[in-house]
Amino acid sequence: MRHARKANFRQHVKEHALSLLFPEPVRCPLCGYAFRHLSQGIAKPRLCSNCARDISELTFGLCRVCGRTGQGAVCPECKLEPHVFFAARAFAAYDGSVEKLIKALKYQGDTRAMPILGDWLVEAHERHYGDDGHVVIVPVPMHPTKQARRGYNQAEVLAAYLCRKLKLPLLHALTRVDIGSSQTTHTRLERKQALHGAFTLNADMRMKFYSLAAYRKTMRYNRIMRQQRVRGANLVTGQHVILVDDVITTGATADACAEVLFAAQAVSVCVLTVAR
Numbered sequence: 001m002r003h004a005r006k007a008n009f010r011q012h013v014k015e016h017a018l019s020l021l022f023p024e025p026v027r028c029p030l031c032g033y034a035f036r037h038l039s040q041g042i043a044k045p046r047l048c049s050n051c052a053r054d055i056s057e058l059t060f061g062l063c064r065v066c067g068r069t070g071q072g073a074v075c076p077e078c079k080l081e082p083h084v085f086f087a088a089r090a091f092a093a094y095d096g097s098v099e100k101l102i103k104a105l106k107y108q109g110d111t112r113a114m115p116i117l118g119d120w121l122v123e124a125h126e127r128h129y130g131d132d133g134h135v136v137i138v139p140v141p142m143h144p145t146k147q148a149r150r151g152y153n154q155a156e157v158l159a160a161y162l163c164r165k166l167k168l169p170l171l172h173a174l175t176r177v178d179i180g181s182s183q184t185t186h187t188r189l190e191r192k193q194a195l196h197g198a199f200t201l202n203a204d205m206r207m208k209f210y211s212l213a214a215y216r217k218t219m220r221y222n223r224i225m226r227q228q229r230v231r232g233a234n235l236v237t238g239q240h241v242i243l244v245d246d247v248i249t250t251g252a253t254a255d256a257c258a259e260v261l262f263a264a265q266a267v268s269v270c271v272l273t274v275a276r
């Protein structure tokens, strides 16, 4: 017995010493490629250069409204049927490695995907909305039943990551009241009809702060709102909102959310996603 314990201890010491000498390599979450050198990815989890090659970032030549690429200042679809939100921007196109990584987070709960997607969201925010001084981040909500089944809402997780990194206030302003049939309907009009009344204002919303400066700014702002006695004022009133989701497709979900936010007297609603 005692002998066994001693052997166990020896084994433990040996394993520990080995792990110090040869640390477990950081691996690319998509293909498993092991980064060999310290400079190759120990600091931050990321994709290997091979998997990162097929990412098409959305940087310029975008539709001013929906952020689609290569179709003039305002794309034909946005001209035909205007969106409720002011603008939507995404980090990259929804295909290849980006799609695989989002699906890994969404359906397999792969947490290694999280910091990579989060950093991309931060980058897209800096790129497209970086100069905006006062914004609140609102995640696109999931139906409570669906969220309970999955255990988390990827939009919420991404929004919290963004807020922590950029010290922006986070506001769970919305609730999803219908479980949704968005998978079965395809055109924007069909989705729009399916999503009518799908979101409401969260009755018990609270602002979460990641910096004292943002807290002070918002408190000062709320005091002014109270002094001005804005009718029906809530935490959304007078705010510039950035709505966060993992993917935007037709924009019907974002429009339905924006409708509720504008009804709650938001000044502007823009959308930020990892992919489109």
Ligand SMILES: [Zn+2]
Binding pocket: 028, 029, 030, 031, 032, 033, 047, 048, 049, 050, 051, 052
């Ligand atoms: Zn890889």
Ligand SMILES: [Zn+2]
Binding pocket: 063, 064, 065, 066, 067, 068, 074, 075, 076, 077, 078
């Ligand atoms: Zn457009």
